[in-house]
Amino acid sequence: MVTQSDFWNKGVDEDKILGGPARVLVSRKSVTTYPELISEVLNLTTYDPATNWLDVGHTSEPFNMTDGFETTEWISQQAGRINVQVGNWNRTISVTLMQTLTNTVMDLAHEADGRTTNADGNTVEYFWDKPEVTKWRVAAIHLVEDASAAANIVMDVFPFCKRSGADSETAWDRGNPQTASLEMTPLPDEDVPYNANWYRIREL
Numbered sequence: 001m002v003t004q005s006d007f008w009n010k011g012v013d014e015d016k017i018l019g020g021p022a023r024v025l026v027s028r029k030s031v032t033t034y035p036e037l038i039s040e041v042l043n044l045t046t047y048d049p050a051t052n053w054l055d056v057g058h059t060s061e062p063f064n065m066t067d068g069f070e071t072t073e074w075i076s077q078q079a080g081r082i083n084v085q086v087g088n089w090n091r092t093i094s095v096t097l098m099q100t101l102t103n104t105v106m107d108l109a110h111e112a113d114g115r116t117t118n119a120d121g122n123t124v125e126y127f128w129d130k131p132e133v134t135k136w137r138v139a140a141i142h143l144v145e146d147a148s149a150a151a152n153i154v155m156d157v158f159p160f161c162k163r164s165g166a167d168s169e170t171a172w173d174r175g176n177p178q179t180a181s182l183e184m185t186p187l188p189d190e191d192v193p194y195n196a197n198w199y200r201i202r203e204l
Helices: 103-110
Strands: 022-028 054-058 066-074 080-096 115-117 123-125 136-144 150-163 179-186 199-202
Touching: 022 080, 054 080, 054 103, 080 103, 080 136, 103 123, 103 179, 136 179
Parallel strands: none
Antiparallel strands: 022 054, 022 136, 066 080, 080 179, 115 123, 136 150, 150 179, 150 199
């Protein structure tokens, strides 16, 4: 069982988190295989990211998933609806991220592509329109509190995600943590059993 203070130990003042109920970690799809254990994403002793996983940070609003599908219907004038066939599933995940000045958030939310250091030693990041967006694995890790001071960890894994094409709004709001909204589409992944595009792991 993990405590709140352990989970939020990534250099973030818990009192300044805007109700953020999740930590988001990502890896590039080409770097690592899909995780089968929570410890393959998050070190359960230090709560640091595991090898090949990058900590995007905390969410300022709930981590949201919408889930629906298209249907084809056969209707008879005499009998009414005869059959409904399920077509394409429409699944999207959306999140509002804090700490948007970190490299990982900029890579994820704004498709940063290229980074260098200028003569003053400052980091310079490059952004431009690209015909192909980056492929990511996304893990959203939540705390599920019980009656005691401890909590269980639940990890939702989206093994193959791409930017959905929806606008991503970044807010530089004076006096408040900087935030970036992001919407991604989970896609079937041939490396996951049953070609799943989402699965959940619960800590015992």
